[in-house]
Amino acid sequence: MDTSLKFLYLNEEDMINAGVKNMDKCILTMEDMFMLLHKEDYRMGGENANEHGIRVSFPKESDVEGMPIHKPDYRFMAMPAYLGGRFKMFGIKSYGSNPDNAQKGLPRSILMMSLMDATTGAPLAYMSANILSAMRTGATSGVGAKHLSVKNPKVVSIIGPGTMSKYTLYSFITAQPSIEVVRIKGRSKRGIDNFISYCKKNFPTIKEYIVCNDVQEVCKDADIVFYGTTNAAKYEENPTVKKEWLKKGALVIAASALLVDTEFLSDKDVKLISDNYKMYDGWGSGQPLPTQKNVSTLLGMGFYDAVTEGKIPREAITDMGEILTGEKSGRDSEEQIILYAVGGMPIEDVAWGYDCYMNAINNNIGTELKVWDKTEL
Template structure:
């Protein structure tokens, strides 16, 4: 019996060669993932199988020399998941995040993805995951835009012009060549300028850009409003959105910190759609409800908080998987405002990582690394 084990190592260039930046394909893969999610053919962390991931938190103060201290977006996480169907694979995305990385010429987050055989635990691949993660988030937003946006949207608002917003806009433009105007609200001139430069280089169909000082100005007359900001140091400093700022028929996608009022969520002209409500439910169970007027710093958690507070009914929340399976409608009319929560799930990483891995194997991309010829234990 040959007990030798090797796995495929895919650095960032190899991942690009393997098609990690193919947005059209990534959107299709996310649709496959959402269908399996709806069928229950998946597991994430926790006893109920719906946890986003496991986070290592640091104290705000410590008398231990060298102990890292808490600050916004400074975190280390492992995100394990199993996805069935045509994937039938287990994976773990791990990452460290530190906003100070940019001063070192590094991305804020450095991510890696491990794929394993779900029966034996044998590693299949170890891959660079920064682009993979950005793509799956962008494509997940894209699935929402595909099924929930008005037809032929022309104007997109970006709140927080960072990496996630770049790739989400990539998904919108992949789906809708009708998009011609981008409205931007950011925290720094440099960030806005970099975003516009990136768009001009990569998205030639965009005809005009409008920089807005206020979120309400940025939201006005937009067909798709995307929130991609990082968490603010203070809860109340996170961005918010109100119904009166939005035009009829707009789609609001929250992939990050976003304050939402319960009255907004319960408005009869507003429809709330979740990527996976059970994940927010698992996060929220046993946690104190927010005391502030706004319900949460994450749109999906806002859904959960509103249900617990009796502001909306659980059965009023539609899962995007239900829309894909035809079990429920997405957009009911052109006047309806839709709020779509994108919380980020490791099954997304498994799905897109698996497809990139299979493409790499098919096209002989990457480096084979030996684990052992024969296990010593």
């Protein structure tokens, strides 16, 4: 009996060669993931199996020499998950995030993904995951653009033109090729210029870029509005959106901080869609309200607060998996405003990581590394 153990290492170049940047396929993979999520053929961390991940927190001050000190977007996390269906795979995405990384020529977050046999726990692959993570985040929003936007959308608004927004715009254009105008609100001219330069190089079908001075202005005339900002230093400084800023039929997608008042959420002309409401419900359980301020600034936590405070019924929120399985409708009219909350889940990483891994296996990509020929234990 061969008891040797090996796994496949995929560096960033390997991942690109294995198709990690294929947005068409990534969107389809995220659809598969959402349907398995709805069928409950998955597990994430925590007793409720819906945890985003496990975070190592640092103190705001410390007498311990060398102890890292808390600041926005400085975090280290492990994100474990199992996904069934055609995947039947366990995985862990790990990452460290430090906003000061840019001073060292590094991305703010550096991510790696491990895949393991869900029966034995044996390692199968260890892969560079920065692009993988950006792709699955973009594709999750792209599923929304595909199923929730008005017919033939033309104008997209981007609030926070960073890396996440680049890949999200990629998903929007893939899902809705009719898009031709991009409106932008950013915090710095350098960031905006970098975003436009990147998009002109990679998305030649875009005809016009419009830089706006404030969030209200950028939302104007947009068919799809995407919020992709990092957390503000003060809670009150995080972005918001109001119904009167939006055109009829607008789709608002938030994959980061977005504060929305309950009057907007309870408006009969507004539909609320979540990637996975159970995740926000699990985060909020036992926590002081409002959880958007005390737990997470994600839009999904705003949904949870409105439900918990009795402002809207739980039934007012539709999960994406319910739409994809045909159990509930997506857009009900071309004039309906839709808010789609995206929080990020490790089952997304397992799904896209698995498909990239299989492409690598089938095309002889990557480096095989040995764990042991025969274990000493």
